[in-house]
Amino acid sequence: MHLSDLHTGEKAIIVKVRGRGSFRKRIMDMGFIKGQEVEVILNAPLEDPIKYKVMDYEVSLRRSEAKLVDIVVEAASDGKPCIGKGCGTITEQVHREFQANTKTIHVALVGNPNAGKTSLFNVASGAHEHVGNYSGVTVGVKEGHFKHKGYTFKIVDLPGTYSLSSYSPEEIYVRRYLTEQSPDIVVNVVAASNLERNLYLTTQLIDMDTYMVVALNMYDELEASGNKLDYQMLGKMIGAPIIPTVSTRGKGIVELFDCIIEAYERREPYMRHIHINYGEILEDSISKVRKELKMKTDIGKNYSKRYLSVTLLEKDKETERIIRSESEPSCKEVFEVRDAEVQQIESMLKEDSESAFTNARYGFIAGALKETYVENPEKQKNITELIDPIVTNKYFGYPIFLIFMWIMFAGTFWLGAYPQEWIEMGVGWLGDFIGSYMAEGSLKDLIIDGIIGGVGGVIVFLPNIMILYLFISVLEDSGYMARAAFIMDKVMHKMGLHGKSFIPLIMGFGCNVPAIMSTRTIESRNSRMITMLINPLMSCSARLPVYILLVGAFFPDHPGLMMLILYTSGIILAVIMSKLFKRFLFRKEDVPFVMELPPYRQPTFISVFRHMWQKAWQYLRKMGGIILIASIVIWFLGYFPRNTESMVHYDQLIEQASGNEEEVAQLEQKQKMLHQEESYIGRIGKFIEPVLRPIGFDWKTSVALLSGMAAKEVVVSTMGVLYSGDEEAHELPEKLKSAQRSDGTPAFTPLIALCLMLFVLIYFPCIATIIAIKNESGSWKWGLFAIFYTTVLAWMVSFMVFKIGTLLGF
16 A cells, blocks of 8 residues: 555554655655654645655655655555554554565566567466467457565566557556556566667666666577677676577576566666767757756656756657646747757757657667677578578468468368267267256256257367367467568558557457557557457358358358458458548558568467467357356246147147057147247247348248347257257257258258358457447447447348359359
């Protein structure tokens, strides 16, 4: 808890003082140091400022300043912090809590995309986050914990960013986190294979005056190249210790956390605060702006004044927002000084001020590497230089990409067929086993037809889901996905997007939700919005059970081709809708294509397996969650009402025909079909059937599509429940092929199956996807728009295919 939470008369022990720069030094000089007892003397009439007693003298702090001081107090009987009268005593318990809190180190991982932050996070915290070999994998914040030598590390994996400017959401988020949350130690993860580019972020962290340890990751690649780096000397020069690591293999992790402890306890000899020398002209301007900022005591308490000065001179929008929000009346003079100095810099250096600082930082990096880095004179071609000319070739690049996609889809179907068949047999055996021991009644029907028929109809596709993610994970981890984006840039540009949009679209084949979140890496807001809105047209793995069911039943001779047609249809529709959105909704902005092409790396078994198992576990959780609930609800709506007049009438007819087995079977079948139509779900289906009848769907298919709005897998489970009445067909594909409408015509034909797959491909993104669009766009408007346009588009496409197919005699 914070010092600002205490009430008058209460005492506590100070754990740490957060913040940076002059503010932190000032209040620590006043006695607010770790282990010191502090007491609240009184609150001002408006509860701000607050008077405290520390080191036998009284001092007042504003509530905002007291909030930056972490404390421990006596706990109440329920174990929660004791706040209120009579809770202010300092006891042995408080001292024990103090010891525990001072042994907790808040660590933030900061680094470029593809530098290995998430790999390091996984090794350290034991988390199983997906690690992809392309930029933008970490699109949110992940938190883990790790214990080492009596210390507890709270590790936060921040989004990957190339700099701390204010151009992208990641850059702004990382900056705000570092200043507002004030982690104890920042671990700057630097890719050893690309030092010059990665160290640019390091120079900005130096400007921010962070307590920093550098993890020199992928150090094995630097050693394999024959290049040499005196990382200890480099650490001395930048004022931060550098520890070589290979996070994918766990090498150097222990040494890294040993160094973090030393840095936290301020025993690390290499750690010191340095100033990057930007040259006489820039330093003179920094000094003048800094002097003006220091005169405004209400500006930037949590920031280094030098850092604010540098970023102001770079015309940084985030810094301007901070200064205006903290001191609107007195910031005018600051901006006047800044504007004058920017004009002076640009006049003397003949370039804009931001470029001047960027060039100076790279000059500092070049000078540091000149003293510490020796390149191997006998440079050999690496595997990346050998493969790239082939996979990015203008003649071979696209065929290779299509071959990879076809292998992925065909492999998902063919390789998954064997375990799918075993699971189907297991589900069938389980239903027969339970049915043989249970008495007839609604409970038996619920378990066999509702739960086993619904959930079992979906769980059989688990192997296919795992195989699909296996292929996607290998393509991502190897680095090929970035090349796919590279060769698709021209196509993306024709769509009004650029190559970076291709990665989220490909990720959509796995799941639309993380794919939409990954659009944060796209700098252009318009491109980001278009990518989000067309992403639901990418056929996610939730739709895969529907495809496999219908392709296996109606197109068994050409499964790979049909899967490729479906996925390609989604891509073609995405192209068309993107062009329309660009023309009518998002006309402005055209950001150049800038994206890192990481070196090829061999995917590790652990990483691929973790990714595959993580998605399989999410799928299994769906089985026990939304799909189970939906199956029970669908069964209930299809099972009731019972004993209607028509049902009683058929019971009488069956009883009268008891001597004729063939007639009894026919009457029972008619009774089941009539009961389904008169059930609650039959009434719902009949109500919406007129809308979907023009595209060949009956009321059962209409109900399945309605239930699939929650999650696309539910379409299969709903069919499993609705078609469970056909006792002769044991497996769902056979039930669909033999299903008939009330007029005796087939409920499904290959043409209707194709229309249904296209409708499932396009219509109503799942609820989680809609929420992701709302969160990333900042408005429900776009989530509702995605629902509307995809559903209308699904009907139009399916109607067109059905009519054309009917005219051609299919």
